[in-house]
Amino acid sequence: MTKEVLSPAESAIILDEIVEASPEVAFAPEAQPPEAQPFVFGQEGPRQAERLMGLERMGEKLARAIRPAIEPIARARITVTAEPLEIRAFQEWQDEQPEFSALTLYRLRPLKGGMLIQIEANFIASLVEIFYGGASGASIKRKAGDFSASEELLLNRLLEKISTILAAHWTEVTPIELAFGVRETNVAHLPFLRGDEMVVVQKFSIGAGVQPTTISVLYPLAMLRPIEEKLEARVHDEDRAASEDWRWRLGQALSQVSLPVRTVLARPEVSVAELLALKPGDVIPITLPPRTPLLAGARCIADGVIGEQDGRAALMIEKVGNA
Numbered sequence: 001m002t003k004e005v006l007s008p009a010e011s012a013i014i015l016d017e018i019v020e021a022s023p024e025v026a027f028a029p030e031a032q033p034p035e036a037q038p039f040v041f042g043q044e045g046p047r048q049a050e051r052l053m054g055l056e057r058m059g060e061k062l063a064r065a066i067r068p069a070i071e072p073i074a075r076a077r078i079t080v081t082a083e084p085l086e087i088r089a090f091q092e093w094q095d096e097q098p099e100f101s102a103l104t105l106y107r108l109r110p111l112k113g114g115m116l117i118q119i120e121a122n123f124i125a126s127l128v129e130i131f132y133g134g135a136s137g138a139s140i141k142r143k144a145g146d147f148s149a150s151e152e153l154l155l156n157r158l159l160e161k162i163s164t165i166l167a168a169h170w171t172e173v174t175p176i177e178l179a180f181g182v183r184e185t186n187v188a189h190l191p192f193l194r195g196d197e198m199v200v201v202q203k204f205s206i207g208a209g210v211q212p213t214t215i216s217v218l219y220p221l222a223m224l225r226p227i228e229e230k231l232e233a234r235v236h237d238e239d240r241a242a243s244e245d246w247r248w249r250l251g252q253a254l255s256q257v258s259l260p261v262r263t264v265l266a267r268p269e270v271s272v273a274e275l276l277a278l279k280p281g282d283v284i285p286i287t288l289p290p291r292t293p294l295l296a297g298a299r300c301i302a303d304g305v306i307g308e309q310d311g312r313a314a315l316m317i318e319k320v321g322n323a
Contacts, residue, residue, distance in 0.1 A: 052200060052224060056085055058169050059202050065169070066204060066215075069161040073127055073154065076209030083203040083214075087221060091195030097187045100144035102155055105181035105192060106163060108170070113223030114181060116192055116216075117162060121185075123206070123213035124151050127158070130210075140211060146185070166217065174230050193220055200224060261296050263315055265306065291318060 059082035067080040102119040121142040128150050129140060147155060167178040184190045193199065198221040206213050266286035292315060294302040304315040 052085060052087075052228065054173065054228075054230070055200065055202065055219075055224070056082075058173070059083075059085070059204070062165060062169055063204055065165045066162060069165060070158070070206065070210075073131070073158060074210045075130055078206055078210050079208040081205045083205055086201040086203070087198060088201065089195065090193045090197050090199045090218075093199060093201060093218070094187050094195065100142065100185055101187070102147070102159075103184045103187055103190050104159055105183070105190065107179045107181050108223070109177040109179060111174075111176060111223050111227070113220040114192070115166070115178075116190070116218040117159065117166075118187075118216040118218070119155070119158070120213050121147070123211055123215075124155050124158075126211040128154050144185075162215070174227050192218075197222070259296055261294055261301070263292050263294055263304075263306075265292060 063080045063082040067078060070080070071078055097118070098120070100121050102117075102121065102124060104117045104119075106115045106117070108115055121144075122140055124147070125142040126134075126140045128148075131150075131154065163178055167176065170176050170178075182191065200219045200221055202217045202219070204215045204217075206215065266288060268284050268286050270284065288306075290305075291303040292306050293300045294304060294315060294317070301320065302317050303319045304317045307314055307316055
């Protein structure tokens, strides 16, 4: 028996026919190592806002405090809503900002960083218009340039109120001292952070009664990292306080609920025949127990003795509970 040897060309043809007839037959290519990704030490990517839940809770309280601070200036009832936190690169935030707005930088000592408050120029111009008798809620488009003397005065008054509120709420988390840094009207000239550094953006939407606007407060993410545990502890403290308050309120509400109670003097037993034969004048003998139970539904809550008080039958409690 001779062994047939195929030429390389014949082997290739047969292999192609096998692959075409059986599509599931495949040959895995050699595994390629993953491409190396660049990494800059000291730079941290975006993290979930859930890790800054304490700051999110603070935003809700700040919104409630900012509203009464702005209403006297706006001379109208307004709404202030804290929006969800955003964590992004500072450059991305810069690219979305208008050419002209009020950008005020504060230092938060002893934290290693600052706080930036951004207020739209149109909103400031609308408040000045209202102050001098203009209609509330009128839409005003402010051209780029410098703020007028009236706008500067009103802006300083507004920032003083907002920064005081922010400082008071931050002190509840960690001791800080708020100090004015610098003010700019163009974000490109602001000495705050490098473009690739991450910031936490906390926005407050303002509407109803005034020209709709958004006030933004920015914090460097690196500044918040050392106090994340304090922010988280603050959330737990508020949750615990809310839970205790809820329990107290629930107890107060339950204490006002009316609950029917009853006593049972005896439970005699008769046959069905005796029950059917009952007629007026029949006597069913009963034996009174030494103590009578006080029942709420099917639960015995106390035992007592039947007696009389002020001409009425009464139950004198001798024991509470089943003990």
